[in-house]
Amino acid sequence: MNRISVWFIRMALIYFIVAASMGVLMLTWPWWTRTYIPGHAHLNLLGWVSMTLYGVLYHVVPKHSGRPLYSKKLGWVHFYVANIGVWGMVLYFGFVGHGKLEYGQHLLYSAYIELISVIIFVFNMMMTIRVVEEKN
Numbered sequence: 734m735n736r737i738s739v740w741f742i743r744m745a746l747i748y749f750i751v752a753a754s755m756g757v758l759m760l761t762w763p764w765w766t767r768t769y770i771p772g773h774a775h776l777n778l779l780g781w782v783s784m785t786l787y788g789v790l791y792h793v794v795p796k797h798s799g800r801p802l803y804s805k806k807l808g809w810v811h812f813y814v815a816n817i818g819v820w821g822m823v824l825y826f827g828f829v830g831h832g833k834l835e836y837g838q839h840l841l842y843s844a845y846i847e848l849i850s851v852i853i854f855v856f857n858m859m860m861t862i863r864v865v866e867e868k869n
């Protein structure tokens with residue numbers, strides 16, 4: 734398995750433990766629920782689910798299309814940007830928002846960073862698939 738996949742899956746597994754722990758934390762101390770819900774939800778969906786999919790797709794798409802990934806460099810940029818974005822979102826959702834729904838600019842910056850990572854990933858995958866279509 735390529736190193737980009739391995740690192741995405743490693744990070745996804747770590748985020749799964751942290752996000753699940755936040756869920757149990759909410760059940761144990763319900764008064765924290767309002768603070769932790771958005772962080773828990775986004776760490777689960779962007780950290781655990783999306784990063785598992787990234788790891789699997791970086792492995793499966795090149796392997797089964799018979800074509801190399803369009804850009805490994807973009808793949809690594811995607812890895813770092815996606816991780817910075819998800820940390821930013823979880824921290825600013827949970828610890829700055831404190832359930833007041835006044836998240837401020839930092840959450841917005843983190844959300845933009847996360848969106849950029851998504852666009853980089855989609856571009857890289859689209860370009861990999863495009864080469865396959867041209868061949869057939």
Ligand code: HEM
Nearest residue numbers: 752753754755756757759760766770773774777778781782
């Ligand atoms: C040990 C595992 C988990 C525990 C203990 C847990 C617990 C919780 C709790 C207590 C809430 C707040 C519910 C409320 O009071 O409204 C919540 C919300 C949520 N959880 Fe989890 N959860 C777990 C795993 C997951 C996973 C794996 C996902 C997604 C892949 C997920 C996605 C969500 C979402 C999206 C919300 C927000 C729902 C809403 O705002 O209506 N959770 N979870």
